[in-house]
Amino acid sequence: MNAFKRTSIVVLLAATLLLVTSSVVAAPGALTVPSFDALAKRATDSVNITLDSSILGLAAGFLDPSSPEDAAARDVISGLKGIYVRSYTFADDFAYPEAEVDMIRKQLSAPGWQRLVQVRNSKDHGNVDIYISTDQGRANGLAIIASEPREFTIVNIVGSIDLQKLHRIEGKFGIPNLSPTVTK
Amino acid sequence: MSNDIERELRAALRPVDPGERFAERVLARIAHDPTHSTRAPRLRRPAAASYRWWGAGLAAMVVLAVVAVHDIHVRRMEQGIEARRQLLEALRLTNEKLDIAYRAINANDRHATAQKSGA
Numbered sequence: 001m002n003a004f005k006r007t008s009i010v011v012l013l014a015a016t017l018l019l020v021t022s023s024v025v026a027a028p029g030a031l032t033v034p035s036f037d038a039l040a041k042r043a044t045d046s047v048n049i050t051l052d053s054s055i056l057g058l059a060a061g062f063l064d065p066s067s068p069e070d071a072a073a074r075d076v077i078s079g080l081k082g083i084y085v086r087s088y089t090f091a092d093d094f095a096y097p098e099a100e101v102d103m104i105r106k107q108l109s110a111p112g113w114q115r116l117v118q119v120r121n122s123k124d125h126g127n128v129d130i131y132i133s134t135d136q137g138r139a140n141g142l143a144i145i146a147s148e149p150r151e152f153t154i155v156n157i158v159g160s161i162d163l164q165k166l167h168r169i170e171g172k173f174g175i176p177n178l179s180p181t182v183t184k
Numbered sequence: 185m186s187n188d189i190e191r192e193l194r195a196a197l198r199p200v201d202p203g204e205r206f207a208e209r210v211l212a213r214i215a216h217d218p219t220h221s222t223r224a225p226r227l228r229r230p231a232a233a234s235y236r237w238w239g240a241g242l243a244a245m246v247v248l249a250v251v252a253v254h255d256i257h258v259r260r261m262e263q264g265i266e267a268r269r270q271l272l273e274a275l276r277l278t279n280e281k282l283d284i285a286y287r288a289i290n291a292n293d294r295h296a297t298a299q300k301s302g303a
Contacts, residue, residue: 049274051267059267070268073275085274119288128285146281155278 029133029141030158031107033084039096039152043088051083053159080159093149101147104154105129108143125149132161 040046051059056077063070077083088096108115108131117130126148133141139162144155 047273047277049270051271051274055267056271058264059271062264062268063271069272073271076275077271083271083274083278085277087277117285117289119285121288126284128281128288130282130285144278144281146284153277153281155274155281157278 027081027158028112028135029139029156029161030082031084031104031141031143031154031156033086033154033156034100034103036086036088036100039088039100042090042095044091045089047085047087049083049085053081056080056083079162080157082156082158084156084158085154087153088151090150090152095150096147096152101145101152104143104145108145113141113143 036048040048060074060077063074065071065074090096107113108129112135113131113133115129116132117128119126119128121127126146128144128146131143131145132139133143138160140158140160142155142157142161144153146153146155
């Protein structure tokens with residue numbers, strides 16, 4: 001009886017661990033983006049967008065193929081598993097804690113991620129970092145960290161990202177010609 | 185012979201006065217009779233009425249199902265429209281930040297080209 005109890009407990013623990021691990025381990029190219037609840041309270045304007053694959057599929061069904069913007073959006077999201085955006089605007093300069101930004105940057109120093117572009121503008125203190133996650137030469141994640149004195153934005157796009165598609169929708173969303181060869 | 189029979193029949197069937205309070209006595213006897221029930225006899229509901237109730241129930245269920253399906257459809261539509269709005273907003277913000285990087289790269293390129301041509 002004791003042996004049975006012990007085995008049951010071990011099996012239960014293993015199952016729980018497996019469940020927890022599978023939920024914690026993020027998909028390749030995905031960042032663990034904090035909820036930034038404290039930031040949202042202090043911000044004058046906040047955008048919190050979480051589009052997982054099911055919501056992306058739902059959104060795709062409501063895109064109008066006759067609209068160039070919608071058609072471009074449909075083209076971009078095919079193959080994507082998620083789009084996560086957090087953006088906060090503040091009334092005062094540097095109202096957001098740098099520690100929060102650093103926590104994200106730390107994740108981007110992990111293997112698989114590489115910095116594509118780094119922009120440091122000393123004049124208006126506008127910083128933009130663009131990172132790309134690759135696996136066997138294929139991009140599976142894109143991260144943008146943009147900070148200005150009164151604005152802080154994180155974008156994480158998960159899935160098979162085709163930079164050529166981004167190039168093709170140039171002019172529709174105003175997305176620039178971002179060639180994969182442009183590094184730093 | 186036939187006259188005798190006729191006379192006997194007439195005697196037997198002659199009208200007899202039941203006496204006073206006959207009706208009251210009959211009713212009292214009925215009231216005390218244990219085999220007699222004062223309840224009205226149970227009538228079987230006609231089949232047509234039963235079918236009518238079933239029909240009404242079925243119709244109500246169909247109406248409820250239609251309302252539920254319509255409600256789900258409306259909610260799905262609202263979710264879809266909101267998802268589309270969020271998607272376009274996300275792409276707009278992404279583009280805005282990429283554009284900053286793009287302009288910075290272009291400015292650097294122009295600066296480098298100008299330096300080369302000046303040298």
